[in-house]
Amino acid sequence: MKKKILIVNKSFELGGIQHALVNMLKALQLINNNIQIDLLIFNNDDVCKNQIPVDIKILKPSLLVKTMGMSFSRVLETKNIIQIIFKILSTAWSKVFGNSLPISIAFLFQKKLKVHYDYAVAYxxxxxxxxxxxxxxxxxxxxxxxxxxxxxxHSDFVATGLGTKQNRKIYSQLDKIICVSKATKTSFLSLFPELESKCDYCYNYLPVDEIRKKSLSESISFGCDEGVVFFSACRFVAEKGIERTIMAMLPLWKEGLKFKWYIAGNGIEYAKIEHLIHNYNIHDKVILLGYKENPYPYMKAADWFLLSSYHETFSMVAAESMIVGTPVLATDLPVVRELIDENSGYICHNSVEGIKDAIKDIVSQKKSIKVQLRENLVNSKGQFERIFQ
Structure with a gap:
């Protein structure tokens, strides 16, 4: 008899959670081919939808539930008057009174799923x-x-202010709570220690062979005159620290250090970063590549991968960089110390000054590391066998 799993997620838009979900689906199919996986995605219209394995069923939510997974700008693009009115009223209500009532209203128009599942996962x-x-x-x-x-x-509940009474009440009703790293689990339990018996951790699955194959699918050359090449792949949002990293780099270029930073990705701060680059006239030093469906050839060709985040729960791109053999320069975060050591990268203070000093040290000393992968990253598939017993 097939084991039935339901996975609920926000959307198929670009981002770390969606990327991790696609990889988890691959892991589940590898460890057990006798499973049925149903996906219910609130907003199921985005880019990553074509990456979902074809034998996985995608369930359609009600119109109002779909609206809950959409940004305000995406709702406006639909030109659907029901969605627009619901988004405006529910957003306004939530800002004043909280989202419990609007979510309850949306659920009134969502039929209860008929299938009985072995596992239901809010991803x-x-x-x-x-x-x-x-x-x-x-x-x-x-x-x-x-x-x-x-x-x-997938979030640091301390850093993002999610340790609320409402979340305590919601999460206490679950049978299991899975964090994507030890550091994430520690952060979560510092807020909700009474949930320790339900809490576990599981690193995001990394399809090592597939990543290495993709990194060889295209030959990228940055040019021998560019000095040290740093590369990042991320969403353009404040917590990724892109703006502060540019501010850390500016005095180093003035000192005459030779290096460039290539960034793949998009997001709400893309225009802001473009404007910053224009203001400082550094188009030839910070190069925005836009969204890259396959960033791995760039990752492999770079000298260093740069992770400049203010906070992270599990940096898949940093782990992927090590898989293709590129060392990682990362800000000092609890999860970073689970991923990176002296055999795979360089950890700097989580500040503008710390980033500046690390880049200066790497560029001026021409530091290079032959990456050795940590075993816990390579064998992450086994953790899913333990959780979905």
């Missing part, structure tokens, strides 16, 4: 009660039947 965490992009855990609690209900944690 996206609950967010701040004042935002309407939420409700993923509440969906599996109210709109499906399963033997085990579990929530996946």
């Amino acid at each position: 996206h965490h609950e967010t701040n009660k004042k935002t309407m992009v939420s409700g993923f855990v509440r969906f599996i609690l109210k709109k499906c039947d399963s033997d085990v209900k579990m929530g996946w944690i």
Whole structure:
């Protein structure tokens, strides 16, 4: 008899959670071919949809539930008057009174799923009660039947201010809570220590052979006159630290150090970073590549991968960089010390000054590291066997 798993997530838009989900689906199929996986994605129209294995069923949510997974700008693009009115009213209400009532209203128009599942997984965490992009855990609690209900944690609840009474009440109803790293688990339990018996961790699955193959699919040459080449792949959002990293680099270029920074990705701060580059006239030093479906050839060709985030739960791109043999320069975060050591990268203080000093040291000393992968990254598939027993 097939084991049935339901996974609920926000959207198929570009981002770390969606990337991790695609990889987890591959891992689940590798460890057990006798499973049926159903996906219910609130907003199921985005780019990553074509990466989902063809034998996985994608369930369609109700119109209002779909709206919950969409940004305001995406809702406006639909020109659907029902979605637009619901988004405006629910967002306004949530900012004042919290999102419980709007989410409950949206769920009224969502039929309960007919299939009984062995596992129901909320793969996206609950967010701040004042935002309407939420409700993923509440969906599996109210709109499906399963033997085990579990929530996946991809966020540092301390850094993002998610240690609320509402989230305590919601997560206490789950059977299992899975964090994507030891550091994420520690952060979560510092807020909700009473949930320790339900809490575990599982690193994101990394398809090592596939990543290495993709890194060889295209030959990228940055040119021998560019000095040290740093590369990043990330969403353009404030927590990734792109702006502060540019500010750290500016005095080093004035000193005459020779290096460039290539960045692949997009996001809400893309235009802001473009404007910053224009203002400082550094188009030839910070090069924006836009979204790259396959960033691995760039990652492999670079001298260093640069992770400049203010906070992270599990940096898949840093781990992927090590897989293709490129060392990582990363800001000092608890999870970074789970991923990186002296055999795979360079950890610097989590500040503008720390980033500046590290880049100066790497460029001036022409530092190079032959990357040795940590065993816990390569064998992450086995953790899923333990969780989905």
